[in-house]
Amino acid sequence: MSADEYKAQGNKFFSSKEFDKAIEYFGKAIEASSEPNHVLYSNRSACYASLKDFKKALEDAEECVKINGTWAKGYNRVAAAQHGLGQLEEAKKSYSKALELDPANGMAKEGLKSVEEALNAKDSPDFGLGALFSDPNLIEKLKQNPKTSALMQDPELVRKVQEIQSNPKANAGSFLSDQRLMTIMAALIGIDLDQPPSGPDSAKETPGSSSSSQPKEAEKPKTESKTKSSSEKAEQPKDDTKDVEMEDASSSSKASADAAKAEGNTLYKQRKFDDAIAKYDEAWTLHKDITYLNNRAAAEYEKGDYDTAIKTCELAVDEGRDLRADYKLIAKAFARLGTIYQKKNDLHAAAKFFDKALTEHRTPDTLNKLRSIQKEIKHQEALNYIDPEKAEEARLKGKEYFEKGDWPNAVKEYTEMIKRAPEDARGYSNRAAVLAKLMSFPDAVKDCDLAIEKDPSFIRAYIRKANAQLAMKEYSQVMETLTTAREKDISLGGKNTNEIDQLYNKAMSQRFQAIEGETPEQTMERVSRDPEVVGILQDPVMQGILGQARENPAALHEHMKNPDVSKKINTLIAAGVIRTR
Known part of the structure; x- marks a missing residue:
């Protein structure tokens, strides 16, 4: 599919609010585009924003304005993502930029108003x-x-x-x-407002009892009870102390984990993979950071334990989702999965995981790996499709359609033959013959070139190529093709020499024949300006040969034994410069 077709599919899914699928197709459109397209990044940004994934929405929006900095809608996308991330001042600037570029932009006006309202309310409490x-x-x-x-x-x-x-x-x-x-x-x-207050004495209290304040609090509206309990919880100094202690402990465990990781990295460089894996395990146990799992997977991969490395990468992805890890780390885990499956020669799985990695974070390296894998998949599929017996069946069907004059089906069958036997020159030559019937001469020439590439001694391919070139009035190319064909044919016994010479003379005759309505004098004037004719007449060697021929015409016959001289003299004869009678 082309980039425009992928884009159309993306628009369709966006309209039906299937944003994940829309993202997929806009991504494919971006990959298929020959040049960066700001509209595609804008569309994908809108999809991410609809899914509340404002971080990715901002990345695509910034790429959009990077490609086209004069498009107001791009700045609307940037502002919308910034607003979603709570970057109100930045969003205000982006909407203002959009209005600079397009003062009548209604989306920018509404967005700016919304941001300003949010900024005005910024000082009001949000109660957590x-x-x-x-x-x-x-x-x-x-x-x-x-x-x-x-x-x-x-x-x-x-x-x-x-x-x-x-x-x-x-x-x-x-x-x-x-x-x-x-x-x-x-x-x-974590509070259930439908349950009575908890505590050992709560069931013993009776309405109206003054021995405790709990019943009175229970009779208050739930909103008040909830608000008070929340505020009391937030104001307890003991909780603040606990938070600080937890943070200190977390920082300490992180430092210890990083130290273990550094040891693991050193061991990895020394190719002591088992020891490195143990250190990465230690780091993961001390602190939950999927970087350690990614490193462990790398060591397992280098060790050659691919199945274990796959499980580690999958664990990194799952844990990363739960920990809300940086999407770049998750992308790295997916990319490593792609590399592992590529090593296992499971190309389809490799392509799937490289694609997943690009969905998380787009990098040129991963994109190149994906494209390389996709190219290899096509190559493998082509190899798996090869079948000489089915190729012969397709050739016979193609011949049958050709004899009936059913050119489209003949092309179809010869194409099938080529796929089934790509090294058989006959398939390309036969398809060229059909394409010539369909007046598709440039394509016929290409097929003949492929046939000659597969079998340089296949004379029929040269002749078909020359006929197609003659139909396009490419006379000098016809001469070159037939000259090569004649040399090849002579070396093979000369079975096709007469046909080649006849076609050569035909081409010569057509090249210099009079155009309708042209007088003989005008024809001669036009022929005398032909670049090849002029070049031959200005060649000192040919001047000497022609001068000798005027005094002794029989000498010309001797010179014709030289192929290069023969070609030039025949050109002059066809042009009427040399007359044989």
């Missing part, structure tokens, strides 16, 4: 909503949560959650007007 609602997979998780799955069937509620995700501060007030949002926030924090 930014952290709670930051997960890009939040909607899907809420749909799977038993406590919120029924609520998430309401498209309007889903829209509200998405608005809170995009701008927590501006939409914090939504919780006061929609109890369902309180239920969602409670589920995110």
Whole structure:
């Protein structure tokens, strides 16, 4: 498929809101494009933005404006992604740039207004909503949560959650007007608002008892209870202390893990792969960073333990998703999977994983590997398709169609013959004969060249090539083809020499024959300006031969034994410069 066809498919899936498929086809269109196309990056950016993957949306949008910095819509894409990432000041600048390029741009005006509203609301508290609602997979998780799955069937509620995700501060007030949002926030924090307060004495208290404040708190509206418990939890100094201690411990484990990784790298360079793997395992145990798994897979690959390396890469991808690892690290795991499967000669699996790697992070190296694999797959498929017996069946069918004058089906069968036996020169020559019948002379010449390449002694291919060139009035090329054919034929016994000479004379005659309405004088004037004729007449050697021929015509016959001289004299005879009578 062409880039335009892939783009059309992408547009179709985008219209039906199948954004993942749209991304796939816009990506294929980008790969198929001979030159960078800013529109394709813009379209894919819109798909990523629709999936709330604003990081990738921004990457494509920035690539779009890099290719075409005068296209206002590209800056709209950049601004929309920046807005989604919470980069409000940058989004404002990008929308402003779009309006500079196109003052009437309605999308830029609306976007700028939305960003300015968000900036104005920036100083208002978000009650911790930014952290709670930051997960890009939040909607899907809420749909799977038993406590919120029924609520998430309401498209309007889903829209509200998405608005809170995009701008927590501006939409914090939504919780006061929609109890369902309180239920969602409670589920995110891990509090069940439908359960009574927990504690050993809670069941013993009676309504109206003054011995404890718990019953009174329980009678308050759930919104107040939720808000208070959240604020109290946030203000506890002990929790802050615990967070600091956890952070210090995490930093310490990370440092120890990196030290183990560094040892592993040294061992890897020394080709002590088992020891390197042990160190990478140690690093992974100390701190969950899929870099260590990627390194371990590299050591396993170099060791030749491909199946284990595959499992390690798959683990890196799965853990990376859960840890929300940098997409570049996940791309590296996919790319290594591609390399491993390539080594195992499973080319289709290799292509699949290189493609997955490019979906995560696009690099020239991975793209080149994918294209190389795809080329190899085609080559392998062509080799697997070779079958001499089926090639002969196709040749006979082609001959049958040719004799009936069914040229399209004859071409089809001879093409099948070529695929089944690509080294058989007859397939190309036979198809050339049919293409000439269809007046497709340039293609006929190409097929004849391929036939000659496969079998330089195949005289019929030379003759068919010369006929096609003659039909295109390429007379000098006809002479060259027939001269070569004559030399080859003589070395093989000269069975086709008469046919070659007749075709040669025919070409000569047509080359210099009078054009309709042209007088003999005009014909001679035109022929005398022919570059080849002029070159022959200006050749000192030919001048001497022609001068000798005027005094002794029999001498010309002796000179004709020289092939080069013979060719030139025949050209002059055909042009009428030398008259034989």
